[in-house]
Amino acid sequence: MKLFRAFLVMIFAVFLSAGAFSRQQQLPPQNQNTQVIDMTAKKYKFTPSPIHIKKGTKVELRITATDHNHGFKINAYPDGAAANGAPGLVFTSPQDCWKVPKGQTVTIEFVAQTPGSYPFKCCVFCGFGHMGMKGELIVDE
Numbered sequence: 001m002k003l004f005r006a007f008l009v010m011i012f013a014v015f016l017s018a019g020a021f022s023r024q025q026q027l028p029p030q031n032q033n034t035q036v037i038d039m040t041a042k043k044y045k046f047t048p049s050p051i052h053i054k055k056g057t058k059v060e061l062r063i064t065a066t067d068h069n070h071g072f073k074i075n076a077y078p079d080g081a082a083a084n085g086a087p088g089l090v091f092t093s094p095q096d097c098w099k100v101p102k103g104q105t106v107t108i109e110f111v112a113q114t115p116g117s118y119p120f121k122c123c124v125f126c127g128f129g130h131m132g133m134k135g136e137l138i139v140d141e
């Protein structure tokens with residue numbers, strides 16, 4: 001019985017330290033050279049565009065829709081790359097279309113892993129020029 005209790009205490013201790021360890025792992029990487037990019041979405045363009053980012057940079061892209069509901073859809077694979085390898089842009093929480101409601105700011109986090117051109121476009125219908133609302137993100141070597 002005593003042995004069993006000692007065993008329980010041991011298991012508990014292991015759980016505690018494992019918990020502390022995983023919490024440590026989940027801390028946001030504060031000093032990982034995060035580059036903040038402020039972007040506006042307005043009929044019918046994204047500003048700034050094109051955007052240049054250095055390979056390996058962690059990016060916090062903040063998009064504000066100033067005049068209307070807009071959306072942001074970007075290729076995770078660079079132009080010309082097959083979409084079956086590792087993505088060139090690694091998102092913290094990938095989405096097919098980030099919706100950016102009028103007057104609001106949406107933050108998208110990713111690491112620019114692979115050099116190349118990554119086209120993006122508006123993915124929420126916003127008027128007659130919607131189809132032409134496009135931009136480009138370029139990851140430089």
Ligand SMILES: [Cu+2]
Pocket residue numbers: 070071122123124125126127130131133
């Ligand atoms: Cu649109």
